[in-house]
Amino acid sequence: xxxxxxxxxxxxxxxxxxxxxxxxxAQAADVAHEQVARVAEQLRxxxxxxxxxRLQHSYVHYLQLGLWDEAAxxxxxxxxxxxxxxxxxxxxxxxxxxxxxIGQGQDGIAQGRLHVDMIFSPVVTxxxxxxxxxxxxxxxxxxxxYGERADxxxxxxxxVYVLEDGKWKFAMLHPxxxxxxxxxxxxxxxxxxxxxxxxxxxxxxxxxPSTRLQDGWTAPAxxxxxxxxxxxxxxxxxxxxxxxxxQNAYGYYxxxxxxxxxxxxxxPDGVMEAAGDRAQGRKAIRAALEAVAPAGLRSGELNDRLxxxxxxxxxxxxxxxxxxxxxxxxxxxxxxxxxWTLATFENLYVKRDGKWMLAHMRLYPRARTDYxxxxxxxxxxxxxxxxxxxxxxxxxAALQYPGTAFPALSFANPVTDKAxxxxxxxxxxxxxxxxxxxxxxxxxxxxxxxxxxxxxERQLAIASAYDGAENVSTAYGYYIDEFLWxxxxxxxxxxxxxxxxxxxxxxxxxxxxxxxxxxxGNGGRFVPSMAIHQKMQPVTTVAADGKSARxxxxxxxxxxxxxxxxxxxxxxxxxxxxxxDGLWKIxxxxxxxxxxxxxxxxxxxxxxxxxxxxVPDPDVMKGYPPDGPLRGPSTAPWPDLxxxxxxxxxxxxxxxxxxxxPPRHF
Numbered sequence: 001x002x003x004x005x006x007x008x009x010x011x012x013x014x015x016x017x018x019x020x021x022x023x024x025x026a027q028a029a030d031v032a033h034e035q036v037a038r039v040a041e042q043l044r045x046x047x048x049x050x051x052x053x054r055l056q057h058s059y060v061h062y063l064q065l066g067l068w069d070e071a072a073x074x075x076x077x078x079x080x081x082x083x084x085x086x087x088x089x090x091x092x093x094x095x096x097x098x099x100x101x102i103g104q105g106q107d108g109i110a111q112g113r114l115h116v117d118m119i120f121s122p123v124v125t126x127x128x129x130x131x132x133x134x135x136x137x138x139x140x141x142x143x144x145x146y147g148e149r150a151d152x153x154x155x156x157x158x159x160v161y162v163l164e165d166g167k168w169k170f171a172m173l174h175p176x177x178x179x180x181x182x183x184x185x186x187x188x189x190x191x192x193x194x195x196x197x198x199x200x201x202x203x204x205x206x207x208x209p210s211t212r213l214q215d216g217w218t219a220p221a222x223x224x225x226x227x228x229x230x231x232x233x234x235x236x237x238x239x240x241x242x243x244x245x246x247q248n249a250y251g252y253y254x255x256x257x258x259x260x261x262x263x264x265x266x267x268p269d270g271v272m273e274a275a276g277d278r279a280q281g282r283k284a285i286r287a288a289l290e291a292v293a294p295a296g297l298r299s300g301e302l303n304d305r306l307x308x309x310x311x312x313x314x315x316x317x318x319x320x321x322x323x324x325x326x327x328x329x330x331x332x333x334x335x336x337x338x339x340w341t342l343a344t345f346e347n348l349y350v351k352r353d354g355k356w357m358l359a360h361m362r363l364y365p366r367a368r369t370d371y372x373x374x375x376x377x378x379x380x381x382x383x384x385x386x387x388x389x390x391x392x393x394x395x396x397a398a399l400q401y402p403g404t405a406f407p408a409l410s411f412a413n414p415v416t417d418k419a420x421x422x423x424x425x426x427x428x429x430x431x432x433x434x435x436x437x438x439x440x441x442x443x444x445x446x447x448x449x450x451x452x453x454x455x456x457e458r459q460l461a462i463a464s465a466y467d468g469a470e471n472v473s474t475a476y477g478y479y480i481d482e483f484l485w486x487x488x489x490x491x492x493x494x495x496x497x498x499x500x501x502x503x504x505x506x507x508x509x510x511x512x513x514x515x516x517x518x519x520x521g522n523g524g525r526f527v528p529s530m531a532i533h534q535k536m537q538p539v540t541t542v543a544a545d546g547k548s549a550r551x552x553x554x555x556x557x558x559x560x561x562x563x564x565x566x567x568x569x570x571x572x573x574x575x576x577x578x579x580x581d582g583l584w585k586i587x588x589x590x591x592x593x594x595x596x597x598x599x600x601x602x603x604x605x606x607x608x609x610x611x612x613x614x615v616p617d618p619d620v621m622k623g624y625p626p627d628g629p630l631r632g633p634s635t636a637p638w639p640d641l642x643x644x645x646x647x648x649x650x651x652x653x654x655x656x657x658x659x660x661x662p663p664r665h666f
Contacts (some may be wrong), residue, residue, distance in 0.1 A: 010379035037219035183374035338371030461546025489513025504626025566599030
């Protein structure tokens with residue numbers, strides 16, 4: 001540099017405004033890097049919660065097919081499977097253990113065998129650094145040998161997960177058995193004392209958003225992901241949430257034979273297929289459904305179709321997706337007949353005009369059993385789309401229980417990223433067309449990085465809210481099982497409200513706590529019996545800012561004690577959730593019961609006295625009246641039916657339900 005040029009440049013720098021001197025370009029770039037890296041880490045943690053759930057549901061499907069090596073591959077190198085006081089350590093030993101104890105020494109599920117262990121009601125939390133996780137789940141197991149035996153089992157799992165080699169794996173899968181028993185006698189407590197299962201969470205930890213970073217977090221060295229990569233990844237999270245909503249809404253619509261709503265969920269050229277029957281196009285699908293049964297339920301009819309263990313795979317371009325899941329059916333007519341059904345669905349979805357739709361639903365019936373006889377004695381071929389009274393074709397009937405056939409898995413192993421190898425002894429039906437993998441679309445506003453990052457953060461808040469709303473809603477069930485009223489009160493927002501069954505609505509978290517303590521006593525669960533409040537099948541609507549949500553859940557309540565038998569209750573929750581002081585809280589809780597019964601007869605008998613057996617004496621709440629009435633029915637109307645109250649419209653058509661719930665404010 002020439003001396004005169006250097007002097008002039010020095011004078012120019014001295015004359016520059018102080019702001020320019022304090023923030024040179026290099027420092028400004030560092031600030032941008034810090035912001036992008038922070039959002040990237042928040043996104044990684046939101047993805048971690050979803051990957052943990054995917055891991056758990058994948059394990060269920062591997063066990064159902066008897067793929068012991070695939071199931072064991074989901075464990076860390078020093079991962080453990082807890083069986084009572086024993087521990088089986090490492091993937092190889094775990095595979096051998098599963099093969100011996102469940103598979104009876106062979107790979108795959110043998111002919112005449114029915115084995116499924118459904119899992120639901122998650123409360124998933126992450127460690128401070130986001131490299132470990134814990135999850136609490138309910139499970140319900142069916143294990144039968146046709147002509148020999150049929151058994152029930154139920155447990156709470158308290159599991160630990162670890163990020164190893166870039167993949168989430170089981171560090172510990174630990175079931176705590178609650179009940180077990182034969183189909184004929186019913187279930188009873190495994191532990192006569194029925195000790196409480198330790199909680200891995202508190203109210204303060206379960207409500208932490210998945211995106212929260214620890215104090216003092218700093219961006220790692222190295223380049224941050226591109227904004228395009230972050231946009232794609234957060235979009236896939238929200239795509240998966242919308243598909244889950246769509247499939248769970250389908251379950252609720254089929255419950256009530258709302259055939260117009262079911263048909264609306266399909267693309268105009270969509271296909272519905274089950275047990276060899278096939279309908280294409282909305283008009284044909286609607287006609288096929290009507291041929292099964294007329295639209296709408298009549299008094300005393302039950303057609304509940306519970307959706308379990310979805311594994312959703314969205315294509316990289318976000319234009320198509322697949323989902324595999326399990327459907328448990330509870331069908332029949334009071335004082336006439338009843339049946340359990342079990343099926344696997346392998347579905348294709350497409351996004352058109354910004355909405356996800358069903359492109360091809362494949363329902364594979366697995367088993368249908370007369371309620372009075374049970375899985376060991378009854379195996380009725382099922383044709384979900386067959387015309388009423390028509391026999392199932394022999395070739396389709398042979399694929400169902402006590403035969404053994406499964407559709408190929410649409411998803412790759414979450415740890416190995418490979419498709420499974422199936423035992424030669426098994427009948428594997430063709431897999432659905434895999435999700436497409438074209439290049440992602442370019443970002444909507446590539447010229448404005450600040451606006452793009454702000455939109456990524458908003459979409460990430462929405463994605464995290466789905467899991468936050470589910471966490472607090474299902475945690476309520478675990479707390480009420482143990483009569484833990486103080487944590488329940490703290491689980492509600494300051495102005496949150498709750499319907500106290502059969503009594504009325506209480507507003508404010510302290511009022512919620514006092515209402516429960518005054519009605520039930522404040523000493524915790526004090527008898528060796530438990531009403532197990534299982535919450536499942538969420539349909540969640542998140543506010544545009546990601547700070548509140550409404551969530552519809554199914555109540556799948558079971559009861560156990562030291563006496564063989566068991567109890568059942570079906571109903572629906574409509575909850576609200578809100579971010580308050582940095583934690584997810586319940587802001588509203590509306591519960592409507594549909595039917596109640598014992599395991600011996602379930603919904604096949606209608607005992608009006610059963611609907612009112614839990615109604616308290618009016619004097620119990622004397623001196624502590626509610627702040628408002630119940631919004632819905634005070635008792636289960638069974639065998640009569642009332643419309644199911646929903647906060648959401650049809651996810652595709654926008655059709656309003658018969659009873660659309662507006663937000664309720666006090």
